[in-house]
Amino acid sequence: MKNYLKIFKALGDRSRLRIVIMLLVKPMCVCEIREIIGTSMSTVSNHLRILKEADLINFQKEEKYINYELNITNNLVQEVLNILKDIDDKIITDDHQKAVKADRSNLC
Amino acid sequence: MKNYLKIFKALGDRSRLRIVIMLLVKPMCVCEIREIIGTSMSTVSNHLRILKEADLINFQKEEKYINYELNITNNLVQEVLNILKDIDDKIITDDHQKAVKADRSNLC
DNA sequence: TCTACATTTCGCTAAATATCGAAATATAGT
DNA sequence: ACTATATTTCGATATTTAGCGAAATGTAGA
Numbered sequence: 001m002k003n004y005l006k007i008f009k010a011l012g013d014r015s016r017l018r019i020v021i022m023l024l025v026k027p028m029c030v031c032e033i034r035e036i037i038g039t040s041m042s043t044v045s046n047h048l049r050i051l052k053e054a055d056l057i058n059f060q061k062e063e064k065y066i067n068y069e070l071n072i073t074n075n076l077v078q079e080v081l082n083i084l085k086d087i088d089d090k091i092i093t094d095d096h097q098k099a100v101k102a103d104r105s106n107l108c
Numbered sequence: 109m110k111n112y113l114k115i116f117k118a119l120g121d122r123s124r125l126r127i128v129i130m131l132l133v134k135p136m137c138v139c140e141i142r143e144i145i146g147t148s149m150s151t152v153s154n155h156l157r158i159l160k161e162a163d164l165i166n167f168q169k170e171e172k173y174i175n176y177e178l179n180i181t182n183n184l185v186q187e188v189l190n191i192l193k194d195i196d197d198k199i200i201t202d203d204h205q206k207a208v209k210a211d212r213s214n215l216c
Numbered sequence: 217t218c219t220a221c222a223t224t225t226c227g228c229t230a231a232a233t234a235t236c237g238a239a240a241t242a243t244a245g246t
Numbered sequence: 247a248c249t250a251t252a253t254t255t256c257g258a259t260a261t262t263t264a265g266c267g268a269a270a271t272g273t274a275g276a
Binding site for chain 4: 137138139149150152153154156157172173174216
């Protein structure tokens with residue numbers, strides 16, 4: 001039950017739900033996510049820690065940056081992501097567009 | 109996005125997750141749920157209110173009691189319940205057995 | 217090794233929330 | 247209409263949590 005609780009708790013926060021859905025577009029670094037969510041770096045970092053502990057995401061080093069990505073190797077996460085794909089929401093659409101355009105060389 | 113957030117927030121609490129899963133067994137009244145969860149009546153009532161506001165459950169009068177039941181008319185709820193069916197957990201199994209045996213005439 | 221910079225950790229505050237018992241409400245059955 | 251009882255609401259408290267800025271950490275590249 002604990003893994004389910006962690007996932008639901010993680011997704012029960014507006015910022016974290018937005019982060020997970022924008023990672024459907026592509027893996028991103030803390031800087032890029034921060035720019036889209038609009039909170040401080042430390043806050044984003046904390047959200048990412050919680051998402052990681054719920055096993056929703058992973059990270060990978062790439063040059064100077066740490067890329068955060070959805071953990072699609074987890075079956076439960078896959079099922080949840082499948083549900084999230086149906087979300088129809090203006091903020092989510094905007095986030096999506098910003099994620100596509102996100103360019104770390106201009107932000108970080 | 110709001111409906112998703114409400115559902116995830118509602119399910120991100122241990123007691124509420126247990127309630128939802130035990131309602132998969134059968135509709136139950138506050139008394140019966142209280143007996144299984146083990147908190148006060150008012151706490152259970154509050155959890156049920158939150159689950160109702162997330163559109164996860166409905167209620168129906170039956171004699172002296174109010175039966176709470178899963179709202180399977182909601183598509184999103186259906187998808188979520190489908191995920192929850194896979195939970196393998198001792199507390200959940202125990203709850204399930206207690207729900208089967210629950211007899212309001214001895215409790216309420 | 218030094219520097220620049222991406223990220224995390226820490227300490228704090230404000231807001232949200234789970235829980236309780238007591239009081240209020242509603243209603244079924246006499 | 248009265249009574250018993252099922253349920254909700256209220257007010258209070260303790261815990262959790264989201265957010266911040268500053269300081270610490272880690273590391274890529276010069």
